[in-house]
Amino acid sequence: xxxxxxxSKDWTWVLERPCPECHFDVASIDRNRLGALFRANAAAWRxxxxxxxxxxxxxxxxxxxxxxxxxxxxxxxRDVYQLFHDRVRDxxxxxxxxxxxxxxxxxxxxxxxxxxDPGRVAYRLAVTSGEVADIVDRIHGDQWxxxxxxxxxxxxxxxxxxxxxxxxxxxxxxxxxxxxxAIAEADAELADxxxxxxxxGDGTEGDEPPGDSMNGDELDGDE
Ligand SMILES: [Zn+2]
Numbered sequence: 001x002x003x004x005x006x007x008s009k010d011w012t013w014v015l016e017r018p019c020p021e022c023h024f025d026v027a028s029i030d031r032n033r034l035g036a037l038f039r040a041n042a043a044a045w046r047x048x049x050x051x052x053x054x055x056x057x058x059x060x061x062x063x064x065x066x067x068x069x070x071x072x073x074x075x076x077x078r079d080v081y082q083l084f085h086d087r088v089r090d091x092x093x094x095x096x097x098x099x100x101x102x103x104x105x106x107x108x109x110x111x112x113x114x115x116x117d118p119g120r121v122a123y124r125l126a127v128t129s130g131e132v133a134d135i136v137d138r139i140h141g142d143q144w145x146x147x148x149x150x151x152x153x154x155x156x157x158x159x160x161x162x163x164x165x166x167x168x169x170x171x172x173x174x175x176x177x178x179x180x181x182a183i184a185e186a187d188a189e190l191a192d193x194x195x196x197x198x199x200x201g202d203g204t205e206g207d208e209p210p211g212d213s214m215n216g217d218e219l220d221g222d223e
Pocket of ligand 1: 019021
């Protein structure tokens with residue numbers, strides 16, 4: 001399995017208890033601030049995706065699975081916003097719609113997330129999240145309780161679907177930042193190894209991005 005599947009597990013439990021990884025707590029969400037929270041999330045992604053070449057690097061993983069780069073997470077979040085925008089719109093305009101299936105792993109591969117331009121991804125993420133926030137700002141009264149169902153049978157209200165979405169896009173900020181830390185640690189270890197191996201000079205040779213070798217056998221073999 002070359003491609004990661006960060007959301008193949010069922011995340012509906014975050015609607016009932018805090019997430020131990022990103023500390024998202026659904027009970028603390030103020031519905032009146034939901035639109036603002038989505039806009040703040042888009043700003044967090046803009047900051048993440050403006051960090052330069054590190055955004056395209058996939059973090060090392062101890063168990064050999066592929067961990068998405070910040071760019072891949074960002075592109076995924078952009079598409080998640082679009083998907084949930086359409087779902088919420090359908091819930092508001094149709095009676096109890098069933099959502100069409102979305103295979104996020106296939107979307108990542110076919111969409112070539114890893115080859116996208118980070119600035120363009122940040123821009124589109126701001127657009128799609130803004131479209132969600134604009135809808136959210138106008139939801140009122142019983143509209144929060146309108147329903148829709150996933151094809152696996154999980155039923156959502158507009159309120160619970162938006163909570164679910166907010167966790168997803170928030171959790172991936174945590175994922176991307178954890179990835180940056182893992183990359184920095186791996187780079188520091190590599191620099192230590194080079195020093196202790198007696199590399200001469202002042203160590204500036206260690207500035208070559210060491211992560212490139214990890215990506216070489218993935219998608220880019222044709223270049
Ligand atoms: Zn979480």
